[in-house]
Amino acid sequence: MSISLTRYLVEQQRAKGRIPSELRLLLEVVARACKSISHAVNKGALGSELGDVMGSAGSENVQGEVQKKLDIIANDVLIEANEWGGHLAAMASEEMDSIHVVPNRYPQGEYLLMFDPLDGSSNIDVNVSIGTIFSVLKKVDPNKGVSEDDFMQPGTAQVAAGYCVYGPQTTLVLTVGDGVAMFTLDREQGSFVLTQENVRIPADTKEFAINMSNMRHWDEPVKRYIDECLLGEEGPRGKNFNMRWIASMVADVHRILTRGGVFMYPWDKREPGKAGKLRLMYEANPMSWLVEQAGGASTNGQQRILDIQPTQLHQRVSVILGSKNEVERVTSYHTKA
Secondary structure, three states, X not given: OOOEHHHHHHHHHHOOOOOOHHXXXXXXXXXXXXXXXXXXXXXXXXXXXXEOOOOEEEEEOOOOOEEEHHHXXXXXXXXXXXXXXXXXXXXEEOOOOOOEEOOOOOOOOOEEEEEEEEEOXXXXXXXXXXXXXXXXXXXXXXXXOOOHHHHOOOHHHOOEEEEEEEOOOEEEEEEOOOOOXXXXXXXXXXXXXXXXXXXXXXXXXXXXXXXXXXXXHEOHHHHHHHHHHHHHHHOOOOOOOEEOOOOOHHHHHHHHHHHOOEEEEXXXXXXXXXXXOEEHHHHHHHHHHHHHHOOOEEEOOOOEHHHOOOOOOOOEEOEEEEOHHHHHXXXXXXXXX
């Protein structure tokens, strides 16, 4: 018998005591929003009830990146779906300058939702997998009003995290601290159905994912690791590696959760003042928790990503995550350097 997302969450709540009912309801709302985004993505240039989704929106987000129309649509879908349910105090998004506090006309809950509404949106035009990443925190003091300071919690404080990848199938990947589960959208039923539990990442791998065009800008430890991989059987690793790079973190991490590998988006010399490219709170923290829950590892080259104390809403970080032994090797090269 197939197990729906709702049943899985109820069992996490009832039998295992992992999550309270308010968090369960919040995750169901996020999943429904992802279904709406999936529908818009699948319609593409045909348009949908959400509007024309293709092309540039003619605007930039807070990071100075050009927004696609679907970036804005996905952001609006997530806000509108979640703000009235009574589960949230506030939301934060990669596409918004500051936090979105739940309006006074709605009841305010004790949770905080962060999301990258459409990761990899540069791939929209070429029909490559993209996705939504989300992370849930709990307010430190439920009796006080909400501000950006409430979001300044390390990744270890997350109570739920996941992503939805929009590819040949729409797959929702979730952790509530009890391993990683994958759900596939059954379009006939209109619901997410459990398709894999207890996802595990192999400790060793023969695949790495990195943007090789940036090689001349990398720090020496990253160059050393990639050089060793490229030397293959004749080099110190004694085995051949394959390179994979989709330019969509959701798609690259999904591949790693499915069959192993290591993903790297390291610091580089072009912008030495920035710790990295990816956002700590919308991308690195939720993905790092998923990877760790599946037996992998995630660091910034110096320390475990989940231990980093955020200081800014849109803080960036260097990311090395995936198969545990490979991540530990790259990290050790940084430590020795």
